[in-house]
Amino acid sequence: MTAHTITIDGQQVPFIEGQTIIEAATAAGVYIPHLCHNPEFTPHGSCKLCTVKVNGRNCSACTFPAVDGQEVLNDTEELNETRRAITQMLFVEGNHFCPSCEKSGNCQLQAVGYFLNMLDAHFPFFYPSREVDASHPEVMLDRDRCILCELCVRASRDVDGKNVFALSGRGIHTHLIVNSTSGKLADTEISVDDKAVHVCPVGAILVKRTGFEVPIGQRIYDHQDISEVSLAMEESVAGESHGG
Amino acid sequence: MADKIKVATTSLAGCFGCHMSFLDIDERILDLAQIAEFDRSPLTDIKQCSDHVDIGLVEGGLCNSENVHTLREFRKSCKILVAVGACAINGGLPAMRNHIPLEECLEESYLDAVGVENPQIPNDVELPLLLNKVHPIHEVVKVDYFLPGCPPSADVFWKFLTDLASGREPSLPYELVHYD
Amino acid sequence: MxxxxxxxxxxxxxxxxxxxxxxxxxxxxxxxxxxxxxxxxxxxxxxxxxxxxxxxxxxxxxxxxxxxxxxxxxxxEFYTFFSTKPRGRYDILISDSITDHMLGSREIAAYLSERLGIQPGETRSDGQVSFDYTSCTGMCEQGPAGLVNGLTLTQLTRERIDRIVDLVNAGTPVTQWPREFFAVKDNIRRADLILKTELKPGSALKWSNTRGADSTLAEIEKSGLRGRGGAGFSTGMKWKFCRQAKSGPADAPAERYVVCNADEGEPGTFKDRVLLQSYADQVFEGMTLCGRVIGARQGYLYLRGEYLYLGDHLDRVLQERRRNHLLGSNILGEPGFDFDIEVRIGAGAYICGEESALIESLEGKRGVPRNRPPYPVTHGYRNKPTVVNNVETFAAAALIGLKGGAWFADVGTEKSKGTKILSISGDCAKPGIYEYPFGTSIRKILDDCGATNTLGLQIGGPSGIFISDREFDRVLGFEDLPTGGSFMIFDRTRDILEIVRNFTHFFAHESCGFCTPCRVGTSLLRNQLDKLCAGHGAKGDLVELTHISKLVKNTSHCGLGQTAANPILSTLERYPELYEQRLRAKAFEPGFDLDGALEVARRMAGRDDAHAHLEQEAVL
Missing domain, CATH: 1.10.10 (Arc Repressor Mutant, subunit A)
Structure with missing residues (x-):
């Protein structure tokens, strides 16, 4: 078997045939910012935070296959600037009021913002009206915080086998729907142990009565940045992956 | 001795929490007093900005016409305008009313709520009118710097002001960047 | 929201x-x-x-x-022609393309709105009628155009609106409305290889049966034909890749598909409509030929919803071809040459012109473009190898199948063989369909169609580029000006910023919403241009406009987002002064109407004193 390698910011990174750029990077301990990507699920490519330059062209690292000899740029001022702007877009599109959100300190959107030294949202806010679904006794859905990454859609479909969630609408009106006649979570088979309930990178899907359990100072991103946390969690998964 | 840096502060649609956090610099305020003097601010009770303020720290977003006037006064008077805290940066807690039409907010508060006597919408000309939505300040004036946090910690204020005072481009390290 | x-x-x-x-x-x-x-x-x-x-x-x-x-x-909730709330018994949509605007569609729509007593997007309280705007309906040279219950209305005038309102109020079924309301003309002004060469139905297939699939493919490759949708991928290569792609386990029968992309949604493009109206046999012959070459048994023609009126006509042509053994089993007596075609109709989504979104739509889903690779040639419809080609590509392929590759490659330029069919609309005396050999100059085309006092033109639709009067010596072709065929001409009386604003609104409306930069960015661009055009732009806003444009262009998932900022970027480059003229002298200006934002509070408090107002003053 020949050894395959790409370079990321000049560093040699080995990969296995069929791996995506982000899979190869993660296995080698190189962090590429991402939100909709989770190594446990089919690559998605919608948030565009993992945009890297491959041989001079912008690509999503989470969906683009690694090919021998690729020169990938990742941690550059230009790319991080782009990622900051994309993160800012996600902030103005929804209603992300961190101070009143139970996920604060454990939220990946927020953590990516911290990582990229995002100090403001820059763009004008959309302040959309979005529905909160508190119908279920144990799980709640606050669409204000949804970033449309479809991780819950994928988890519910591929792991839980329940298809509780889907994206609907179009363009800026795209929104998360619940698969029941009433459109309410209470009328689905979702349960608190479902993967879909725990995969949300932001505070859109939460288990009720567990908010603010961890004091400030002990939350995930209080002292560790998302590159460290993400690599620690995802390196093992990436190591196992044999490519998609 | 060179002139001291003139600093003005105000709270628009905010809770003064950012001001309280600023005061948490504790004894460092003595060092600050060596290099800075306060202009318009709740700390001095000065009501008007003087003509040439170096740094304006604005807490809170814009929920009414008075907020807009105050913000404009700050923008005109201050060389450097700083949005301080979540409310100034994204509207914060007050902006959570934004998905409710203003009519409903006013009706619920002054006309329909349980226990309201003599229901009427306040209409004294002294009262500032509410804007349809709460806005962050960068949507109405140009803002030079942003200090996120609810509130930004005392160290954020300290780092930012000492950076500026010593002529460095202000920057916040990872530990000081928080949105909550 | x-x-x-x-x-x-x-x-x-x-x-x-x-x-x-x-x-x-x-x-x-x-x-x-x-x-x-x-x-x-x-x-x-x-x-x-x-x-x-x-x-x-x-x-x-x-x-x-x-x-x-x-x-x-x-x-x-994805496709605009579907609604989850009842629309009127007569559902009237007015085409909102810039070319319709130039023919007076906004005035016509305002008149219709007044006569019906409803605003755009509303349904009348008696449930009889609704009215709204819709993206370009492809009747650019015979507008203002619209749709009633999905059927195309052309050449709308105030008099026609009066009659339509009467018919609506009387409850006359649309089938009994005067035929001339629905008349769609071909307006073919210049015919060349594709439009002029006669093809007897079945003749290309017969020839192909004689010489075999390999030789047919070789002719297609020799012709140098490149995709006519605009991207210009080699047709021969596409067919070959698809033919070679594994469609499943070796012992299973091969499953491959031919898809004709008739989702002609690019504003200003209408040549596919004419091909389907008057050259349908030729298009189907091309599809069938492709089926033979790649070994497919089923083809689909995905027709944009706006062309519903063509559906019956196409079905009749298909019926006729089945009767003549040009479709079905053992075509023209060739054992094992089985192929059939079905027409599928879209429902109002420009994004479905993107081939992988089109396939998603064919599979009964939202039209969201897939991640690529893999490409449709290996993983297309039902995840099987699929050729997706434009209507014009199949029409050309049919003739190449009959006349041979050299016949086609003789015409055109080194890298752009053959001809291109253009849809010309806007400010010219003779708008319509023009077929030119590649290599023809813009100046010649403008002369032929009678364009005078021309300021510039948008080539390739909103996703293409705007070229100015300093560039008329440029030529058609992949070397210089590649195009799907949309040619919108603007004379000096037109306001470029209004044109750009129309295009930018279009993209914000048509973004599928999958990726962040396009979903959010196209709306930000729309708002930013609205601010500029309303006279509230400050210097910083131009910087911001450029910043967002580049972001959307460089990071979007598919062609829609990657081209959505083209109208802004290509006009900013050519006419920076037009943008600067709109700017206020100030460096910063609020993006919303401050005094307007006090309106509700003023009304509810019953105040109108000096303190109850705010000026839109810009500071600094």
Whole structure:
């Protein structure tokens, strides 16, 4: 078997045939910012935070296959600037009021913002009206915080086998729907142990009565940045992956 | 001795929490007093900005016409305008009313709520009118710097002001960047 | 952003379907063999029968088709021709393309709105009629155009609006409306290889049967034909890749598909409409030839919803071809040459012109572009190898199959063989269809169509580029100006910023919403241009406009986002002074109307004193 390698910011990174750029990077301990990507699920490519330059062209690292000899740029001022702007877009599109959100300190959107030294949202806010679904006794859905990454859609479909969630609408009106006649979570088979309930990178899907359990100072991103946390969690998964 | 840096502060649609956090610099305020003097601010009770303020720290977003006037006064008077805290940066807690039409907010508060006597919408000309939505300040004036946090910690204020005072481009390290 | 009223209504219990309604629904499902890939077709019929997609119907459809209810809802809420609230018995849409604007569509629409007593987006309280705007309907040279219950209306005038309003109020069925309201002309002004060479139905297939599939493919390759949708991928290569792609386990019968992309949604493009109207046999012959070359047994023609009126005509041509053994089993007596074609109709989504979004739509889903690789040639419809080609590409391929590759390659330039059919509209004396050899100069084309006092033109539609009067010596072709064929001409009386604003609104409306930069960025661009055009732009806004444009262009998932900022970027480059003239002298200006933002509070407090107002003053 020949050894395959790409370079990321000049560093040699080995990969296995069929791996995506982000899979190869993660296995080698190189962090590429991402939100909709989770190594446990089919690559998605919608948030565009993992945009890297491959041989001079912008690509999503989470969906683009690694090919021998690729020169990938990742941690550059230009790319991080782009990622900051994309993160800012996600902030103005929804209603992300961190101070009143139970996920604060454990939220990946927020953590990516911290990582990229995002100090403001820059763009004008959309302040959309979005529905909160508190119908279920144990799980709640606050669409204000949804970033449309479809991780819950994928988890519910591929792991839980329940298809509780889907994206609907179009363009800026795209929104998360619940698969029941009433459109309410209470009328689905979702349960608190479902993967879909725990995969949300932001505070859109939460288990009720567990908010603010961890004091400030002990939350995930209080002292560790998302590159460290993400690599620690995802390196093992990436190591196992044999490519998609 | 060179002139001291003139600093003005105000709270628009905010809770003064950012001001309280600023005061948490504790004894460092003595060092600050060596290099800075306060202009318009709740700390001095000065009501008007003087003509040439170096740094304006604005807490809170814009929920009414008075907020807009105050913000404009700050923008005109201050060389450097700083949005301080979540409310100034994204509207914060007050902006959570934004998905409710203003009519409903006013009706619920002054006309329909349980226990309201003599229901009427306040209409004294002294009262500032509410804007349809709460806005962050960068949507109405140009803002030079942003200090996120609810509130930004005392160290954020300290780092930012000492950076500026010593002529460095202000920057916040990872530990000081928080949105909550 | 869904609004509060909608949420409150959604919270109410929907009316359950009556028994009759339920049986109407099930007849629709049966007509489509309860095939879930036909969800868009099924919903089209539900919308036509019920004037909306009732919430209860979503449950019934999901059960009958064996899919999730969420899929039905998601598809119903994706395509603009579907509505979850009842629309009027007469559903009137006015085409909002810039070329319609130039022919007076906005005035016509305002008049219609006044006569009907409803605003755009509303349904009259008696449920009789609704009216709204829609993206370009492809009648650019015979507008102002529109649709009534999906059928094309052309050359709208105030007099015609008067008659339409009378017909609506009298409840006259659309089938009894005067035929001339629906007349669609071909307006072919210049014919060359494709439009002039006669092809007897079946002649290319017969020749192909004689010399075999290999030789047919070799001719296509030799012709140098490149995709006519605009991207220009080699057709021969595409067919070859698809033919070579594994379609499944070696012992299973090969499953491959031919798809004709007739989702001609690029504003200003209408040549496919003319090909389908008057050269349908040629297009189908090309598809069948492709089926023979790649070993496919089934083809689909995905027709944009706006061209519903062509549906019956195309079905008749297909019937005729089946009768003549040009479709079906053992075509023209060739054993094992089995191929058939089905027309599938879209429902108002420009994004479905992107080939992988089109395939998603064919499979009964929202039209969201897939990640690539893999490409459709290996993983297309039902994840099987699929050739997706433009209407014009198939029309050309049919003739190449008959006349040979050299015949085609003789015409054109080194890298751009053959001819290109252009849809010309806007400010010229003779708008219509023009076919030119590649290498023809813009100046020649403008002369031929009688364009005078020309300021510039938009080539390739909003996703193409704007070229100025300093560039008329540029030539058609992949070397210089590649194009899907849209040519919108603007003379010096036109306001470039208004044109750009129209295009930018179009992209914000048509973005599928999958990726962040396009979903959010196209709306930010729209708002930013609106601010500029309303006279509230400051210097910083131009910097911001450029910043967002580049972001959307460089990081979007598919061609829609990657080209959505082209109108802004290409005009900013050529006419920076036009943008600067619109700017206020100040460095910063609020993006919303401050005094307007006090309107509600003023009204409720009953105040109008000096303190109750704010000036839109810009500071600094």
């Amino acid at each position: 869904y609004n509060r009223e909608h949420l409150l209504e959604a919270a109410g219990t929907p009316m359950p379907l009556t028994e009759t309604e339920q049986s109407v629904l099930m007849r629709i499902v049966d007509r489509h063999a309860a095939d879930a890939t036909q969800l868009v077709q099924i919903l089209r019929e539900v919308q036509a029968s019920f004037r909306h997609i009732p919430a209860d119907a979503m449950d019934s459809l999901a059960a009958a088709l064996g899919i999730e209810r969420a899929q039905v809802q998601a598809v119903a």
